[in-house]
Amino acid sequence: MQADAAINALGALAQEHRLALFRLLVQAGERGLAAGAIAKKLGIPNSSLSFHLSQLRAAGLVLQERQHRSIIYRANYPAMNALVAYLMENCCAGAADCGAGSACETLAAERKSA
Amino acid sequence: MQADAAINALGALAQEHRLALFRLLVQAGERGLAAGAIAKKLGIPNSSLSFHLSQLRAAGLVLQERQHRSIIYRANYPAMNALVAYLMENCCAGAADCGAGSACETLAAERKSA
């Protein structure tokens, strides 16, 4: 992952409605949710939601697909994993001082085995 | 972690200089770096760097400590881990469809064993 892609992804998540929206999609899984259903759950106008969805989509964090009259949105899990890996790259200069059970530690273990 | 804390942390990271700065500190480990050394490495004016450091500090992502005439900054690893855990909370609704070797998967395994 490149720095500017990470900045776009982080900026997309750094907003009340978009963070709630992304978490909703992360928890929804592969089935995803239609735009209208999201707007209803979050209680924001359709036009505002559409703006936020396009921000998340431009950042690569969500995927869209039309199904009949609805447009279904899903979290892009690989993009999320790439972002987390980028934040923790070369974490702690190799020392095991990130705290027990940390994501930092488990990601480091994966890098060694991969 | 609460939503507004996560938004602050994400917003703090969603900026070219601050992301570079945070990664520098993450890789520097426990020893940390002095403000002046960071400004030199990143090639930005002291006053600008100070602004960015205070943003990261307000978001809880870095810690500061005075040592003689310098002020040493360190990454706050537990805060970073909490942020990652928050993003992936209840990831994929429990299904193992986040991709092999993903942070999502390893974090889910930790939640079960903890």
Place this chain on the structure above:
DNA sequence: CTGACATTTCGATATTATTCGAAATAAGGA
């Protein structure tokens, strides 16, 4: 082709973030 539904684009406004020089604060040595 018309009507109903689902979603996006437009436009104007309000809010918030970034930049950096100059001045202020803080610590230590002569």
Place this chain on the structure above:
DNA sequence: TCCTTATTTCGAATAATATCGAAATGTCAG
């Protein structure tokens, strides 16, 4: 105390982002 070094705060210009109603677009059923 006075000077040097290290860092932060102030101020003011510039730029980017969020909001939402109204209008436009796209999809399907009858």
